[in-house]
Amino acid sequence: MxxxxxxxxxxxxxxxxxxxxxxxxxxxxxRSLPDYLQQLLDERGLRRPEVVRQAGINPTFGYQIFVGQRNPSRNKLLQLAFAMKLSLRETNRLLQAGGCNELYCKNRRDAIIIFCINHGETLQTADEQLYAFHVDTITE
Structure with missing residues (x-):
C-alpha cells in the first residue's frame, strides 16, 4: 500500500x-515496530531468520524484536534496515516505529549512514565508511 x-x-x-x-x-x-517489520518482510518477500542473520543480530534477540518482546537500540534497527535494503524513507520510518531518532543529515555519523543507504551499500561497507571517518560503527 x-x-x-x-x-x-x-x-x-x-x-x-x-x-x-x-x-x-x-x-x-x-505504527508498532512489529507491525512495520512484518509489513516490510511481506512487501519484499523476505524471511525473518534470513534478515536477522544478515543483520548480524543474535537469532533469539532478533525474534524478540520482531514479536515486540524487546526494544532494539537505534543501531540494531539500522542493522535491520541494511539487511532489508530499505530506502532512506523506510529506514527513518523504521527508526520512528522503534522510538528512535530519524537519521539527520547535519549529524556527521548520520550523514555517512544516509549516504550509504542512498547508494545501496551493505552494512559492512557502511561500517567501513564510519570507521574511516573515526565515528562509531553501527555494529560496534
Whole structure:
C-alpha cells in the first residue's frame, strides 16, 4: 500500500477545519515496530531468520524484536534496515516505529549512514565508511 507524501498530508491537515475528521479519514494510528517489520518482510518477500542473520543480530534477540518482546537500540534497527535494503524513507520510518531518532543529515555519523543507504551499500561497507571517518560503527 502506497502511503501519501507527508507534505501532502500536512497541507491537507492545515486546510482542514477539523483535526478529528482528518485523523479519522486517514486512519492515523501509531505504527508498532512489529507491525512495520512484518509489513516490510511481506512487501519484499523476505524471511525473518534470513534478515536477522544478515543483520548480524543474535537469532533469539532478533525474534524478540520482531514479536515486540524487546526494544532494539537505534543501531540494531539500522542493522535491520541494511539487511532489508530499505530506502532512506523506510529506514527513518523504521527508526520512528522503534522510538528512535530519524537519521539527520547535519549529524556527521548520520550523514555517512544516509549516504550509504542512498547508494545501496551493505552494512559492512557502511561500517567501513564510519570507521574511516573515526565515528562509531553501527555494529560496534
Amino acid at each position: 502506497k502511503e501519501p507524501m507527508t507534505e501532502d498530508l500536512l497541507n491537507e491537515l492545515l486546510d482542514s477545519p477539523d483535526p478529528a475528521a482528518f485523523a479519522s479519514k486517514h486512519k492515523l494510528v501509531c
